[in-house]
Amino acid sequence: MATLKDVAAKANVDVSTVSRALNNTSYVHPETKARIIAAAKDLGYRPNTATRSLRRGRRKIIGYVVPRTHVALFSEILRGVDSKARELGYSVMICITDDNPQKEEACLNQLREGNVDGIILTPTGKNTRLIRDIHACGIAIVQIIRRQDHLLSSIVADNESCGYESVKYLYNLGSRTIGLINGSNLLAPYAERYIGYRRALEEFHLQEIVAASEKPTNSFSFGYECATRLLKNYPSLDAIMAAVDIQGLGVIRAVKDFGKKIPDDIKVMSMTGHTIGKMLETTMTSMEIPASEMGSAAVDMLIAEIEAPSEDKPRACHKLFRTSLTERESTVCSHASGNVHSD
Amino acid sequence: MATLKDVAAKANVDVSTVSRALNNTSYVHPETKARIIAAAKDLGYRPNTATRSLRRGRRKIIGYVVPRTHVALFSEILRGVDSKARELGYSVMICITDDNPQKEEACLNQLREGNVDGIILTPTGKNTRLIRDIHACGIAIVQIIRRQDHLLSSIVADNESCGYESVKYLYNLGSRTIGLINGSNLLAPYAERYIGYRRALEEFHLQEIVAASEKPTNSFSFGYECATRLLKNYPSLDAIMAAVDIQGLGVIRAVKDFGKKIPDDIKVMSMTGHTIGKMLETTMTSMEIPASEMGSAAVDMLIAEIEAPSEDKPRACHKLFRTSLTERESTVCSHASGNVHSD
DNA sequence: CTGAAAGCGCTTACAG
DNA sequence: CTGAAAGCGCTTACAG
Numbered sequence: 001m002a003t004l005k006d007v008a009a010k011a012n013v014d015v016s017t018v019s020r021a022l023n024n025t026s027y028v029h030p031e032t033k034a035r036i037i038a039a040a041k042d043l044g045y046r047p048n049t050a051t052r053s054l055r056r057g058r059r060k061i062i063g064y065v066v067p068r069t070h071v072a073l074f075s076e077i078l079r080g081v082d083s084k085a086r087e088l089g090y091s092v093m094i095c096i097t098d099d100n101p102q103k104e105e106a107c108l109n110q111l112r113e114g115n116v117d118g119i120i121l122t123p124t125g126k127n128t129r130l131i132r133d134i135h136a137c138g139i140a141i142v143q144i145i146r147r148q149d150h151l152l153s154s155i156v157a158d159n160e161s162c163g164y165e166s167v168k169y170l171y172n173l174g175s176r177t178i179g180l181i182n183g184s185n186l187l188a189p190y191a192e193r194y195i196g197y198r199r200a201l202e203e204f205h206l207q208e209i210v211a212a213s214e215k216p217t218n219s220f221s222f223g224y225e226c227a228t229r230l231l232k233n234y235p236s237l238d239a240i241m242a243a244v245d246i247q248g249l250g251v252i253r254a255v256k257d258f259g260k261k262i263p264d265d266i267k268v269m270s271m272t273g274h275t276i277g278k279m280l281e282t283t284m285t286s287m288e289i290p291a292s293e294m295g296s297a298a299v300d301m302l303i304a305e306i307e308a309p310s311e312d313k314p315r316a317c318h319k320l321f322r323t324s325l326t327e328r329e330s331t332v333c334s335h336a337s338g339n340v341h342s343d
Numbered sequence: 344m345a346t347l348k349d350v351a352a353k354a355n356v357d358v359s360t361v362s363r364a365l366n367n368t369s370y371v372h373p374e375t376k377a378r379i380i381a382a383a384k385d386l387g388y389r390p391n392t393a394t395r396s397l398r399r400g401r402r403k404i405i406g407y408v409v410p411r412t413h414v415a416l417f418s419e420i421l422r423g424v425d426s427k428a429r430e431l432g433y434s435v436m437i438c439i440t441d442d443n444p445q446k447e448e449a450c451l452n453q454l455r456e457g458n459v460d461g462i463i464l465t466p467t468g469k470n471t472r473l474i475r476d477i478h479a480c481g482i483a484i485v486q487i488i489r490r491q492d493h494l495l496s497s498i499v500a501d502n503e504s505c506g507y508e509s510v511k512y513l514y515n516l517g518s519r520t521i522g523l524i525n526g527s528n529l530l531a532p533y534a535e536r537y538i539g540y541r542r543a544l545e546e547f548h549l550q551e552i553v554a555a556s557e558k559p560t561n562s563f564s565f566g567y568e569c570a571t572r573l574l575k576n577y578p579s580l581d582a583i584m585a586a587v588d589i590q591g592l593g594v595i596r597a598v599k600d601f602g603k604k605i606p607d608d609i610k611v612m613s614m615t616g617h618t619i620g621k622m623l624e625t626t627m628t629s630m631e632i633p634a635s636e637m638g639s640a641a642v643d644m645l646i647a648e649i650e651a652p653s654e655d656k657p658r659a660c661h662k663l664f665r666t667s668l669t670e671r672e673s674t675v676c677s678h679a680s681g682n683v684h685s686d
Numbered sequence: 687c688t689g690a691a692a693g694c695g696c697t698t699a700c701a702g
Numbered sequence: 703c704t705g706a707a708a709g710c711g712c713t714t715a716c717a718g
Contacts, residue, residue, distance in 0.1 A: 001480050003711060003712085004711065004712060005711075005712095014688065014689050015711085015712080016688075016689065016691095019713060019714085020713090020714095023713085026714095028688080029688085032688085044476075046455055047711090047712080048456070048458055048711055049456045049457050050396065050397065050402060050458040050711085050712095051710070051711040053712095054393065054394050054397060054693095054695070054696095054710095054711080054712070054713095055711085055713045055714080056694090056712090056713070057694080059393060061457070069418040069421055070415055070418040070618055072413055075412040078412055078437070078439070079412065082437060082438065082439045083439070086449065086453065091438075091453055091454075091457050092436065092437050093434050093435065093436050094435050094436075094437040095425065095429070095434075095435075096421075096425045106429065113389050113390060113391070114404070115391055115392065115393040138344070220621075220622040246622070249622045249623070253622070253624055275413055279589070279593070280592070280623070281596055346695060346696085347695065347696060348696095356704075358695085358697095358705095359696095359697075359704075359706080360705075362696065362698085363698095363704085368697085369698095370703065371704080372703060390695090390696080391695055394695040394696050394710090395696055395697075396710090397696070397709095397710045397711070397712095398695085398696055398697045398698080398710050399696090399697070400710080
């Protein structure tokens with residue numbers, strides 16, 4: 001790789017002049033500049049951002065720490081993060097934690113040592129201390145999906161109202177025995193959805209029926225098993241709300257195997273809709289979450305913090321995104337499948 | 344952030360000694376060493392990998408350039424890449440191209456300027472020249488899934504045999520009119536699958552029925568529309584092979600909407616199985632591809648090239664992974680749904 | 687308008 | 703066993 005020095009030699013000027021010419025950082029005689037640009041082009045010169053950042057103090061890299069990427073929600077967020085970051089001249093370093101706090105710790109340390117300018121993360125619920133430490137070192141942080149620490153910025157969905165509205169929606173369709181398949185109450189989004197669910201139950205005088213676990217719940221099999229259990233234990237069950245899409249797939253399959261009809265016997269919906277719901281044999285009603293927008297908003301928020309002069313860093317900033325109901329066949333009798341052609 | 348200098352001051356030694364002590368790079372008096380380690384710990388010293396690499400010449404970063412991540416195949420590869428890279432002390436910079444050559448070009452330049460040590464990519468089919476240039480600059484390259492350039496290393500699936508075996512499998516089940524929904528022949532995997540499909544057709548004396556396009560095909564709607572068309576045009580159609588899972592979902596839905604039964608009237612299978620096939624209302628037979636293993640193999644291959652002494656860089660290295668048939672309900676009449684509980 | 691110099695944080699021959 | 707010095711590739715006051 002050609003370096004600044006090579007260009008300088010070729011153009012017969014000092015490296016500092018080359019730097020100025022190429023960065024438009026101060027006036028350089030047009031003729032000199034032309035010579036420099038020609039030389040740079042000739043040699044295929046490409047600035048070395050790594051070392052540039054050494055002087056400038058910024059790496060133009062952000063880290064994205066995510067539990068998993070094969071769940072549509074997170075891969076959509078990643079898509080938003082990636083494209084917004086590139087648009088603003090930043091690169092994205094990715095770290096997958098599998099929701100394992102030890103891996104999360106390793107990821108966070110790796111990012112810190114790699115000198116990223118900021119980190120977007122969906123935290124596991126642990127490592128709060130480490131995350132604050134890193135923030136205290138001057139690395140910007142934005143939490144996404146899960147707000148674990150109110151002192152750090154965050155971008156989350158309106159989970160409580162999502163839980164409430166889901167019950168209300170099913171109630172209005174006539175459901176009276178509504179089961180909730182949820183995740184660990186130690187993770188904010190699940191806890192919040194549960195609160196919304198509870199609030200609606202009280203308002204409508206319904207019975208609480210919850211299947212949840214502190215072990216991993218973000219899976220087809222968890223949805224399948226919980227749904228099967230609820231169907232057995234509550235003969236009057238007429239609706240199931242799943243916290244996430246992938247559980248919803250398990251629920252649909254379980255209802256089928258149990259010999260009941262969707263939506264006539266059992267209505268099914270997901271509270272974190274993304275991508276998959278409209279591509280099924282029985283399409284699934286869900287509260288859709290604007291994942292990609294949330295990802296790009298996180299980048300905006302993060303970079304605002306990164307680029308703020310260090311005297312007046314913004315305080316923690318919290319942004320809420322609304323989820324929106326999309327009705328599909330799992331709750332309403334199949335009319336024309338209008339949604340089927342898009343993806 | 345504390346720097347080496349701070350630690351040196353605190354421990355009352357030269358920075359070079361601190362460097363040696365912390366890196367175990369030459370003998371340091373145990374007492375001195377202890378003092379240094381204590382000081383480093385006290386100050387919460389963390390090495391700055393960015394600048395370290397300036398001296399060492401290695402960044403310990405690899406780039407991963409991928410068309411999209413919401414397709415299970417690619418997110419599984421990413422999972423393999425991420426975990427293997429971290430295991431070996433490397434970080435992963437991700438770039439999503441959307442299969443758009445211009446975006447790919449921007450990604451590649453960004454990675455080159457960011458001084459990554461190597462790049463794993465699923466190329467769009469263009470930018471061959473740029474990719475070679477980057478390789479010529481000393482950046483290692485491994486192609487994954489699509490082998491666009493035989494001069495560069497690659498990790499791909501045995502697509503031709505996958506196409507052949509799929510037809511043979513369906514033929515043995517009794518199918519005689521087998522449609523193929525494919526992608527652009529300009530992309531190697533699709534072209535290869537087509538060749539395998541053709542070879543089998545000739546062997547079994549079957550009619551060729553193909554739906555493909557050079558526009559994006561990796562979607563539910565493409566699968567849906569092609570399947571609908573084939574069902575209309577070929578009344579004797581009794582099987583459909585989709586190149587990828589997501590097309591397969593569209594096919595399943597189209598067959599249902601068309602009023603035919605799976606698998607009795609129409610057998611359906613996907614040639615790039617991953618994750619989703621077993622989570623459906625009608626589970627889908629597919630040729631499963633070991634995506635995560637391929638991702639981690641790509642990292643091994645890449646890092647071998649990166650860390651080889653520059654005198655004897657390995658020549659291009661090509662590795663083929665076998666796909667394996669997994670039978671599910673879309674081709675065989677539903678017996679016990681044994682597969683349903685895992686994910 | 688442009689050169690010479692210092693320095694970002696680290697590593698590594700070179701002395702001693 | 704450890705210090706002093708040079709240097710990785712770049713940027714940026716400081717002179718002139």
